[in-house]
Amino acid sequence: MTAKLPPSRTAEQFVVRFPDGMRDQIADLAKKNGRSMNAEIINRLKWSIEANDFFERPSKSTLPEVDKAAQGWAEHMVQPENRRDLESLLTIVRDIVFRSSKGALAPPDSDDDSSKT
Numbered sequence: 001m002t003a004k005l006p007p008s009r010t011a012e013q014f015v016v017r018f019p020d021g022m023r024d025q026i027a028d029l030a031k032k033n034g035r036s037m038n039a040e041i042i043n044r045l046k047w048s049i050e051a052n053d054f055f056e057r058p059s060k061s062t063l064p065e066v067d068k069a070a071q072g073w074a075e076h077m078v079q080p081e082n083r084r085d086l087e088s089l090l091t092i093v094r095d096i097v098f099r100s101s102k103g104a105l106a107p108p109d110s111d112d113d114s115s116k117t
Contacts, residue, residue: 016041029091033084043088 018026023037030040077086 029088033088035084040088043085044092047085047089047092 026037026040030037033040033043035043076082077089
């Protein structure tokens with residue numbers, strides 16, 4: 001009888017070259033979220049693809065359809081077993097708002113004096 005290989009040994013593999021420092025960032029995020037680095041990368045790719053699919057849908061969506069989709073996401077995210085996904089999503093949103101804007105939007109408790117006149 002031959003032993004059945006675990007899914008991790010039969011799944012497709014792809015080698016990725018990270019820019020300097022990104023591996024450490026992923027390792028830190030994975031540790032914070034209680035995941036392996038592989039699981040962290042897969043989770044973030046999944047979120048990115050799903051978000052991209054959502055925003056690339058034809059703009060013919062009606063407000064009730066958008067509301068229904070948002071309600072479905074909200075109901076999914078508030079389930080206790082999805083807490084890590086919610087925390088990852090919040091991390092992504094914070095990154096977009098606070099880092100991608102290069103400081104244009106600073107958190108309320110920021111010590112940045114550039115906005116003071």
